Amino acid sequence: xxxxxxxxxxxxxxxxxxxxxxxxxxxxxxxxxxxxxxxxxxxxxxxxxxxxxxxxxxxxxxxxxxxxxxxxxxxxxxxxxxxxxxxxxxxxxxxxxxxxxxxxxxxxxxxxxxx
Numbered sequence: 001x002x003x004x005x006x007x008x009x010x011x012x013x014x015x016x017x018x019x020x021x022x023x024x025x026x027x028x029x030x031x032x033x034x035x036x037x038x039x040x041x042x043x044x045x046x047x048x049x050x051x052x053x054x055x056x057x058x059x060x061x062x063x064x065x066x067x068x069x070x071x072x073x074x075x076x077x078x079x080x081x082x083x084x085x086x087x088x089x090x091x092x093x094x095x096x097x098x099x100x101x102x103x104x105x106x107x108x109x110x111x112x113x114x115x
Contacts, residue, residue: 002016002017002018002019003015003016003017004016004017046092046096046113046114046115047089047090047092047113047115048110048113049074049086049089049110049111049112049114050108050109050110050111051077051105051106051107051108051109051111052086052107053077053079053084053107054079054104054105054106054107055078055079055080055084055104055105056077056079056102056103056104056105057075057076057077057078057099057100057101057103057105057111058077058078058083058101059075059076059101060074060097060099060100060101061073061074061075061076062074062075062094062097062112063097064094064095064097065093065094066093066094067092067093068088068093068094068114069091070087070088070089070090071088072087072088073085073086074087074088074094074111075099075111075112086111088114089114090114091114092114092115093114093115094112094113094114095112095113095114095115096112096113097111097112098110098111098112098113099111099112
């Protein structure tokens, strides 16, 4: 067991680290849960809007074919008890909605495309 002192944002912390064998590490490694839904294919053309973090879609503010401007709120993603606005990265029309209200998403999951 080795002890280290680390400073994070000006605060000192003491950390103890124990070296374990590879077999012990593999036995203790968490198993990834299967994805709740298969990944949707990206619509042809347009800019993809992907989830920046894992979470739950609380609200979808746009509809298929709706015109949006860069910076418009298109979805609300809840992650760690915080509501995060997902913004349109460009002007265009929503050409594909890959999620709906209540969907659980992982980082990088396709949310929609804007063409």
